Amino acid sequence: MKPPAEQRSNRSGTAAIVGRANVGKSTLLNTALRERLAIVTPTPQTTRDRILGVLRHGDAQIALLDTPGLHRPRSRLGRRMNTMARDAAREADVLVFVTAIPKNVSSDLAPAGRDVEILQQVDPESRAILVINKIDLLGKNRSLLLPLIEQFSKLRSFSAIVPISALRDDGVNLLLDEIASLLPERGPAYEEDFLTDRPVRFFASEYVREQVILATKQEIPHHVAVTIERFEEGVHVTHIDATVRCAREGQRKIIIGKGGERLKGIGVAARQRIESLVGRQVHLSLWVTIDQGWPESAHALDSLGYVSVSGDDEAVS
Numbered sequence: 001m002k003p004p005a006e007q008r009s010n011r012s013g014t015a016a017i018v019g020r021a022n023v024g025k026s027t028l029l030n031t032a033l034r035e036r037l038a039i040v041t042p043t044p045q046t047t048r049d050r051i052l053g054v055l056r057h058g059d060a061q062i063a064l065l066d067t068p069g070l071h072r073p074r075s076r077l078g079r080r081m082n083t084m085a086r087d088a089a090r091e092a093d094v095l096v097f098v099t100a101i102p103k104n105v106s107s108d109l110a111p112a113g114r115d116v117e118i119l120q121q122v123d124p125e126s127r128a129i130l131v132i133n134k135i136d137l138l139g140k141n142r143s144l145l146l147p148l149i150e151q152f153s154k155l156r157s158f159s160a161i162v163p164i165s166a167l168r169d170d171g172v173n174l175l176l177d178e179i180a181s182l183l184p185e186r187g188p189a190y191e192e193d194f195l196t197d198r199p200v201r202f203f204a205s206e207y208v209r210e211q212v213i214l215a216t217k218q219e220i221p222h223h224v225a226v227t228i229e230r231f232e233e234g235v236h237v238t239h240i241d242a243t244v245r246c247a248r249e250g251q252r253k254i255i256i257g258k259g260g261e262r263l264k265g266i267g268v269a270a271r272q273r274i275e276s277l278v279g280r281q282v283h284l285s286l287w288v289t290i291d292q293g294w295p296e297s298a299h300a301l302d303s304l305g306y307v308s309v310s311g312d313d314e315a316v317s
């Protein structure tokens with residue numbers, strides 16, 4: 001029998017989703033929110049900002065923070081991304097450390113070297129949950145999970161260890177139960193229907209960048225930034241003009257494609273994504289320009305919004 005509403009605990013707080021690149025952090029955020037809010041691609045270092053998503057789980061309000069994958073930075077942008085993730089981990093009530101099963105599992109599994117490094121860097125006193133994502137890749141090798149869990153348990157203590165498949169929505173509800181149970185008892189910090197703190201124009205630029213990453217491969221995604229030049233909400237249609245910034249003429253040609261076909265595809269897919277977020281018709285116009293050196297320019301990064309809270313811009317990790 002459930003206790004009466006006034007006796008039920010009311011928990012709320014933040015949970016930072018942290019881990020190396022490409023382990024499925026943004027997929028986890030989206031699955032938990034039941035909304036394709038964050039961008040997801042097979043290319044590592046897709047997420048460049050913290051993305052907040054607030055959800056209700058039972059009597060708890062969970063503010064999930066998706067973060068950029070921790071990696072060896074090769075640019076000022078990379079250093080800022082790492083700082084953003086570390087700041088989020090430090091400030092959150094709960095640390096959700098995500099690792100993932102690699103593709104083509106055949107023999108024993110062990111924590112990746114980068115996992116070990118990251119775990120050494122986070123506060124050993126923090127409340128941490130270990131999430132082992134992509135368990136769908138285990139197939140018939142599920143018995144490999146237990147030894148992997150044992151090895152992770154030797155690295156630090158975890159309040160809970162939850163194997164999941166964020167892609168298949170397997171185990172995510174259990175994970176939310178664990179997060180909720182670790183949050184402090186206090187009233188909700190956000191209004192009931194609050195989803196995120198970023199404006200639609202931020203997600204518009206993200207959805208264009210997502211389609212550029214999906215349509216191009218290799219190095220190009222790391223050299224691309226998207227800025228919104230116009231965002232006008234008309235009576236029936238929202239008009240958005242966006243500029244895709246890349247580093248070289250060769251990249252510009254690839255993004256535009258033969259006869260502009262690739263850019264057209266990018267525009268159509270991004271527009272559909274924005275329309276489903278805002279629930280109204282969108283007219284999206286795209287331009288591609290060459291803007292060399294922006295990942296190293298503090299001024300460019302500031303104006304693109306890639307700002308680290310602690311300002312730890314120069315720190316090399």
Ligand SMILES: Nc1nc2c(ncn2[C@@H]2O[C@H](COP(=O)(O)OP(=O)(O)OP(=O)(O)O)[C@@H](O)[C@H]2O)c(=O)[nH]1
Binds near residue numbers: 042
């Ligand atoms: N098989 C499988 N693939 C997954 C799962 N979760 C995520 N992926 C895939 O892994 C890739 C990376 O997912 P993301 O959610 O972008 O990973 P991320 O950790 O946010 O990556 P960064 O933002 O680059 O740090 C995508 O191709 C996802 O579809 C899962 O549970 N199973």
Ligand SMILES: [Mg+2]
Binds near residue numbers: 025027047066068
């Ligand atoms: Mg991500």
